[in-house]
Amino acid sequence: xxxxMSKPLPRFDPEEASKFFFKVGHTGWLxxxxxxxxxxxxxxxxxxxxxxxxxxxxxxxxxxxxxxxxDMASGMSIWQTKGTFTPIATLDLRVDYQRPARxxxxxxxxxxxxxxxxxxxxxxxxxxxxxxxxxVAHVAGVFMTIGKDPREGKVAEGTEAGSVAGxxxx
Numbered sequence: 001x002x003x004x005m006s007k008p009l010p011r012f013d014p015e016e017a018s019k020f021f022f023k024v025g026h027t028g029w030l031x032x033x034x035x036x037x038x039x040x041x042x043x044x045x046x047x048x049x050x051x052x053x054x055x056x057x058x059x060x061x062x063x064x065x066x067x068x069x070x071d072m073a074s075g076m077s078i079w080q081t082k083g084t085f086t087p088i089a090t091l092d093l094r095v096d097y098q099r100p101a102r103x104x105x106x107x108x109x110x111x112x113x114x115x116x117x118x119x120x121x122x123x124x125x126x127x128x129x130x131x132x133x134x135x136v137a138h139v140a141g142v143f144m145t146i147g148k149d150p151r152e153g154k155v156a157e158g159t160e161a162g163s164v165a166g167x168x169x170x
Contacts, residue, residue, distance in 0.1 A: 012079040014042045027072055030065055041112035041125070042076040044069055048106050059103045066107055066127055067095055070139045073109040078121040078143055081113035087146035088121065095127075097137045105129040107136060121145055 018034035054062030111125030126135040
């Protein structure tokens with residue numbers, strides 16, 4: 001195992017990370033906002049905006065931005081659970097819509113990382129528009145945790161055997 005000689009990264013903090021993540025790129029353009037977090041879950045907000053509509057005659061957020069919200073909340077829940085930012089890739093993210101979001105309403109995505117192995121992380125959560133008991137959608141996903149930076153041949157911090165929660169190997 002090869003490690004860089006730099007000092008260990010600080011513990012991942014979703015609130016602090018969102019200050020960077022949500023200024024740039026796709027998540028910045030969507031206007032995602034940090035909402036809340038705990039040991040193994042993160043909740044983000046997708047504010048309602050007229051340019052994110054699914055249908056021009058109905059003021060309801062489109063499904064695409066909601067999927068992006070849930071993908072980002074999933075990744076952040078994994079980093080929160082692992083305690084560090086490490087490379088991950090979405091392998092499977094299933095979104096089961098229950099109903100459209102309410103008109104002119106923000107949507108919140110709360111995702112928990114409930115299991116990690118040496119090479120995978122498993123998440124589940126809901127998208128809601130203000131009432132956790134009446135979700136817009138349920139999500140379940142599997143993410144690959146990347147243990148080596150292929151550009152440098154280095155093991156990513158926190159990915160060596162025995163360093164993640166859960167049991168078994170994926």
